[in-house]
Amino acid sequence: MQPAPGSDTRGFVFAATGPYTVAAQRAARTLRRAMPSAQVDLFTDQPLQDDVFDRIHLLADSFHRPKIEALRRSRFARTVYLDTDTAVLCDVSELFDLLDHTELAAAQGWSRAKVYYGTGRLPRAFPMLNGGVIALRHSPATQDLLTRWETLMRDTGAALDQGCLREVLFDSRLPFLVLPGEYNVIHLSLLDHWPTEFGAPRILHVRALHFAEPGDPATFYRMRELLSRERAQILTTLVEADPTWPEGAPRRGLLRVPGPKGKGGDPS
Incomplete structure (x- = not known):
């Protein structure tokens, strides 16, 4: 029996097994630079103590897609799940607000490879959602969706999760x-041609982090680990031009190490 969400109604959740737990620690620290007071939990199979998380939960099963268990067991009435290779750049609490109007929200997945589309049973026009950033409202309907998502993955031996999510979403008719793409920028080359009228990215999803050394778990992701210098400058230009950038959030020097007073700190 799954626990019902507690009095904490909104929170972020990471899920990681083995060495990816270090990445979760770093991603959580990056999130806290943008949203210091956010509730942030971790689900992991590793023995861990780290005060960057409000709570750390031991996974019941080291399934290769622990995000599903994390979403199912989340203590929050409204959960935003984040992959460990994401970097939140500003306050994104509006993702929780969306759940006034829907049960689930996620950015579109771009790939049309057969590994995602399977048998072709579904209309091609039905969207593929990327599982790296998911906002979910706790309800019987979403609990059922999560159970069927994991069951389909186990039954088919799927290595990737978003094709199975697409299948169960289609059959469930869940709202x-x-x-928008700026909440899960996974194809970083898009920044090279991103006009200012599109607005600035809010969350970067950097797949290269999976293949890099995990780094120091006590440090956040620095911009130079995420983007080339040229793309970091493009990002700064986009942020400076975005009239909807959250009030009070930095527009320059994103994800730098703070230096002494009056100094700029480490370069991005």
């Missing part, structure tokens, strides 16, 4: 929303 969902497709997030």
Whole structure:
């Protein structure tokens, strides 16, 4: 029996097994630079103590997609799940607000490879959602969706999760929303041609981090680990031009190490 969400109604959740737990620690620290007062939990199979998390939960099963268990067991009435290779750049609490109007929200997945589309049973026009950023409202309907998502993955031996999510979403008729692309920028080359009228990215999803050394778990992701110098400058230009950038959030020097007073700190 799964626990019902507690009095904490909104929170972020990471899920990681083995060495990816270090990445979760770093991603959580990056999130806290943007949202210091956020509730942030971790689900992991590793013995861990780290005060960057409000709570650390031991996974019941080291399934290769622990995000599903994390979403199912989340103590929050409204959960935003984040992959460990994401970097939140500003306050994104509006993702929780969307759940006034829907049960689930995630950004569109771009790949049309057969590994995602399977048998072709579904209309091609039905969207593929990327599982790296998921906003979910706790309800019987979403609990059922999560159970069927994991069951389909186990039954088919699927290595990737988003094709199975697409299948169960289609069959469930669960209300969902497709997030704008700036909430899950996974194809970083898009920044090279991103006009200012598109607005600035809010969450970067950097797949190269999976293949890099995990680094120091006590440090956040620095910009130079996420983007080339040229793309970091493009990002700064986009942020400076975005009239909807959250009030009070930095527009320059994103994800730098703070230096002494009056100094700029480490370069990005």
